[in-house]
Amino acid sequence: MTKDLVTIDRVLELIAAYGALPAAWPEDERAAAIEILKADPDRFAAALDEAYALDTFLETEDIPEPSLALSDAILAHAPKAQAKQQSLLGVLGKLIFPQGARWPAGAALASLMMGLVSGYAYASTGVGYDQADAVYYAAFGGDFETDWLGSE
Amino acid sequence: MSGLSELDQITRAASGDRAAQAALVNRNMPIIFRVAYRMLQDRAEAEDVTQETFLRAWKALPDWQPKAKFSTWACTVALNLCRDRLRKKKPVLMDELPDRVDTALRPEEALASQQALESIDAKLAALPDRQREALSLCALEGMTNIEAAAAMDVSVRALESLLARARRALRAELAGERE
Numbered sequence: 001m002t003k004d005l006v007t008i009d010r011v012l013e014l015i016a017a018y019g020a021l022p023a024a025w026p027e028d029e030r031a032a033a034i035e036i037l038k039a040d041p042d043r044f045a046a047a048l049d050e051a052y053a054l055d056t057f058l059e060t061e062d063i064p065e066p067s068l069a070l071s072d073a074i075l076a077h078a079p080k081a082q083a084k085q086q087s088l089l090g091v092l093g094k095l096i097f098p099q100g101a102r103w104p105a106g107a108a109l110a111s112l113m114m115g116l117v118s119g120y121a122y123a124s125t126g127v128g129y130d131q132a133d134a135v136y137y138a139a140f141g142g143d144f145e146t147d148w149l150g151s152e
Numbered sequence: 153m154s155g156l157s158e159l160d161q162i163t164r165a166a167s168g169d170r171a172a173q174a175a176l177v178n179r180n181m182p183i184i185f186r187v188a189y190r191m192l193q194d195r196a197e198a199e200d201v202t203q204e205t206f207l208r209a210w211k212a213l214p215d216w217q218p219k220a221k222f223s224t225w226a227c228t229v230a231l232n233l234c235r236d237r238l239r240k241k242k243p244v245l246m247d248e249l250p251d252r253v254d255t256a257l258r259p260e261e262a263l264a265s266q267q268a269l270e271s272i273d274a275k276l277a278a279l280p281d282r283q284r285e286a287l288s289l290c291a292l293e294g295m296t297n298i299e300a301a302a303a304m305d306v307s308v309r310a311l312e313s314l315l316a317r318a319r320r321a322l323r324a325e326l327a328g329e330r331e
Binding site for chain 2: 013016017018019024026027050051053054055057058060061062063064066067070071073074075077078079080081082
C-alpha cells in the first residue's frame with residue numbers, strides 16, 4: 001500500500017489490529033503511517049496509549065517450556081540417511097559396472113585385462129615378432145611356416 | 153548450519169542429515185509448541201501436537217516445495233491438529249442436567265483459581281479460537297500479517313479483523329478488572 005492510500009482511519013486500524021509499535025505494522029504501510037502519525041500525534045494519542053497497555057500486558061505471557069525429551073522424540077522419527085559409506089573397491093565397482101556386475105561385461109573386462117597383461121609380458125621379454133606370431137598361429141591352429149615363409 | 157538457506161536445510165534434513173534435522177527442530181519446535189499450548193492450554197497435549205506436526209514434516213520434506221516458510225507450513229499443520237482436538241473436546245449437550253454437586257472451593261483453591269483467572273493465559277483462553285490463533289501468530293510470535301494469514305488460511309483483511317476483535321475483547325477484560 002502506498003503512502004497516498006494510508007489515511008488517518010487506516011492508521012487507527014493498524015493500531016487496533018497490530019498494536020502501538022510500528023515495528024509490528026505491515027512493512028508496506030509502515031513508513032507512510034509513521035508520517036501521518038508524526039503530523040498529528042494528539043489525534044492518535046489515546047489509541048496508542050490503549051494499544052501500548054495491551055502490548056505490555058501481552059509481554060507478561062508465561063508459557064511453560066516443552067520437556068527436554070520432546071526434541072529427542074521428534075528426531076527419533078526423522079528420516080535416516082539412505083546411502084552408506086562404500087569401500088574404495090565398491091566405488092570402483094560402481095564406476096566400472098554402473099548397471100551392476102553382469103557376466104558378459106565381466107568377461108569382456110577379464111579378456112581385456114588378460115590381453116593387456118600378455119602384451120606387457122611379451123614386450124618385456126624381447127621376444128621377436130616371428131616367435132610371437134608362431135605362438136599365435138600355434139594357438140589358433142594355423143601353419144605359420146607354410147603361410148608366411150613358404151615351403152623351402 | 154546457520155549459514156544455510158532454509159531450502160538447503162530442508163533438503164539436507166530430508167536426506168537424513170542429523171545436524172540439519174536438529175537445526176530445523178531447534179528453530180521451529182518452540183514456536184509450534186507455544187502456538188499449540190495457547191490453543192490447548194495443556195502442556196502434554198501441546199507436546200503431542202508438536203510431535204505430530206514434525207512427523208508430518210518428515211514425511212513432507214522429500215517433496216518440499218518452497219512456497220512458504222517452514223514455520224508457516226508447520227503452524228498451519230499445528231493449528232489444524234489443535235482445531236481437531238478442540239472440536240472433540242466441545243461439550244455435548246445433555247438431555248437432562250446432571251445432579252448438582254457441591255462446587256464450593258476451599259480458600260486456597262479459590263485463591264489459586266482467582267489468580268489463574270487473572271493471568272493472561274486465562275484471558276487468552278477465553279477468546280474465540282480464531283481470534284486466539286491470530287493473536288498468537290501475529291502479536292505473540294511476531295509473524296508478518298501475510299505469514300499469519302497464510303498459516304490460518306484467511307485473507308489479510310480477515311486476519312486484521314480477528315486481531316482487532318481479539319485486542320478489543322482483551323482491553324475490555326482488563327478495563328473490567330480495573331473497575
